[in-house]
Amino acid sequence: MTRAMRLRQPANLDNLRMETAEAPPPGPGEIKVRVRAAALNFRDGLVVGGFFPVADGLIPLSDGAGEVIAVGEGVTAFAPGERVVSTFHPNWLDGHIEKSELTNSPGGPAQGFACDETTRPATHFTRAPAGYSFAESASLTCAGVTAWRAVVTDGRVKPGATVLVQGTGGVSLFALQFAKAAGATVIATSSSADKLERLKALGADHLINYRETEQWGEAVLALTGGLGVDHVIEVGGPNTIGQSFAAARTGAHIAIIGAVGGFQVDTMPFAIVQAKRLNLQAVTVGSRRDQIDMVRGIEASNIRPVLDRSFALEDLADAFRHLQSGRHFGKVTVEI
Ligand SMILES: NC(=O)c1ccc[n+]([C@@H]2O[C@H](COP(=O)([O-])OP(=O)(O)OC[C@H]3O[C@@H](n4cnc5c(N)ncnc54)[C@H](OP(=O)(O)O)[C@@H]3O)[C@@H](O)[C@H]2O)c1
The missing domain is CATH 3.40.50.720 (NAD(P)-binding Rossmann-like Domain)
Structure with a gap:
C-alpha cells in the first residue's frame, strides 16, 4: 500500500484526505510508475470543488510525471528508470476520435496522479523531454498539450x-x-x-x-x-x-x-x-500523438515551462487555494 490523496464526497477542499492505494505489479502491456510530481489545472479545481460529479474516493489530478519502476510483458516502449509523462485522454492515441470514446481522463472520471505509485497501460504515457525536472514534465499533460494543439496542430x-x-x-x-x-x-x-x-x-x-x-x-x-x-x-x-x-x-x-x-x-x-x-x-486537450510531437518540439526549441509554487502532496488543498487565488504565474505543482 502506498499513499494516495482521495476526494471524499461531498467534494470540497476539506474532504481531500491522505489515504492509501494499491499499485499492483504491471500486467501485459502495462508499466508501474513511481509518481514524482503532478500539476494542477483549472479543471482539477472544478473537480475538487464538486462542479464535476466524480466517484467517492477519486484520486485527483490529471497530470503526472515519474519514473518507470517495472514493465509488464510485451512492453518495449519504456524501460525501468525512464522518465514518463501521463496523457490526458488515454484512449486518444492519434487522428480522429469520437467524443463518446473520451471517457477515462485521469483525475476525473478515472483515478489521477495525486499518489505515490500507479500501474497503467504503457500507452497512457509518453516519454518526458530530456533534461526536464519531474515538475516541469508534469505541467505538460493538460496545459502544454492544449496549447500545442491550439497553436501548432490546429x-x-x-x-x-x-x-x-x-x-x-x-x-x-x-x-x-x-x-x-x-x-x-x-x-x-x-x-x-x-x-x-x-x-x-x-x-x-x-x-x-x-x-x-x-x-x-x-x-x-x-x-x-x-x-x-x-x-x-x-x-x-x-x-x-x-x-x-x-x-x-x-x-x-x-x-x-x-x-x-x-x-x-x-x-x-x-x-x-x-x-x-x-x-x-x-480544443479538448489533444492526442498522445500531439504530446509526442510536443515533446520533440520542446527539445528542439529549449522551451521550459513556467513554474509557480510547488507544494507537498499532503498540502494539496493549499495548492488548490493558491491556484484559485489567481496569484500564480504559470503552473502550480505538487512534489510527490
Ligand atoms: N478545452 C481544453 O482542452 C482545455 C484544456 C486546458 C484548460 N482549459 C481551460 O482553459 C482555461 C485556462 O486553463 P489554465 O489551466 O491555463 O488556467 P489557470 O492556470 O487557472 O489560469 C488562470 C489565469 O486566467 C487568467 N484570467 C482570469 N480571468 C480572466 C479574464 N477575464 N481574461 C483573461 N484572463 C483571465 C488570469 O490571468 P491574469 O492573472 O494574468 O489576469 C489567471 O491567473 C480554463 O478555463 C480551463 O478549464 C481547457
Whole structure:
C-alpha cells in the first residue's frame, strides 16, 4: 500500500484526505510508475470543488510525471528508470476520435496522479523531454498539450503571424512560448502590471491590461494596424469572446479553450463571426500523438515551462487555494 490523496464526497477542499492505494505489479502491456510530481489545472479545481460529479474516493489530478519502476510483458516502449509523462485522454492515441470514446481522463472520471505509485497501460504515457525536472514534465499533460494543439496542430501558426493570448494561466504561457518559437508576434493580456512585465520577459511583443482596457479588442486592432490578429487563444469564455472576436482578423482562427472569465451565458455574437468569416476550432486537450510531437518540439526549441509554487502532496488543498487565488504565474505543482 502506498499513499494516495482521495476526494471524499461531498467534494470540497476539506474532504481531500491522505489515504492509501494499491499499485499492483504491471500486467501485459502495462508499466508501474513511481509518481514524482503532478500539476494542477483549472479543471482539477472544478473537480475538487464538486462542479464535476466524480466517484467517492477519486484520486485527483490529471497530470503526472515519474519514473518507470517495472514493465509488464510485451512492453518495449519504456524501460525501468525512464522518465514518463501521463496523457490526458488515454484512449486518444492519434487522428480522429469520437467524443463518446473520451471517457477515462485521469483525475476525473478515472483515478489521477495525486499518489505515490500507479500501474497503467504503457500507452497512457509518453516519454518526458530530456533534461526536464519531474515538475516541469508534469505541467505538460493538460496545459502544454492544449496549447500545442491550439497553436501548432490546429493553428499551424506561421512565422510573421499574430497571436493573442489571454491571462497568465498555464495554457496561455505555453501558447505564448509555442507561438514565439513558431516566429509569431504575440499580444498578451493580463490583469496586473507585474504579470505584464513577466509576460514581456517571456517574449510577448505587445501587452494589454484587460482590467484597465475593457475594450481590449479595440486595442488589439490598433496594435495590428486595424487588421486584427490571425489567431486567438481563447481561454476566457463567454465573458471574453466578444472582445476576442473584435480583436480577430478576417478569417482568423479562434481556438475555443476555456472559461476562466466565468461561465455566465452570453449571447453568441453571430454577426461578427459571419462578417469576419471566423474559423472557430474548439480544443479538448489533444492526442498522445500531439504530446509526442510536443515533446520533440520542446527539445528542439529549449522551451521550459513556467513554474509557480510547488507544494507537498499532503498540502494539496493549499495548492488548490493558491491556484484559485489567481496569484500564480504559470503552473502550480505538487512534489510527490
Ligand atoms: N478545452 C481544453 O482542452 C482545455 C484544456 C486546458 C484548460 N482549459 C481551460 O482553459 C482555461 C485556462 O486553463 P489554465 O489551466 O491555463 O488556467 P489557470 O492556470 O487557472 O489560469 C488562470 C489565469 O486566467 C487568467 N484570467 C482570469 N480571468 C480572466 C479574464 N477575464 N481574461 C483573461 N484572463 C483571465 C488570469 O490571468 P491574469 O492573472 O494574468 O489576469 C489567471 O491567473 C480554463 O478555463 C480551463 O478549464 C481547457
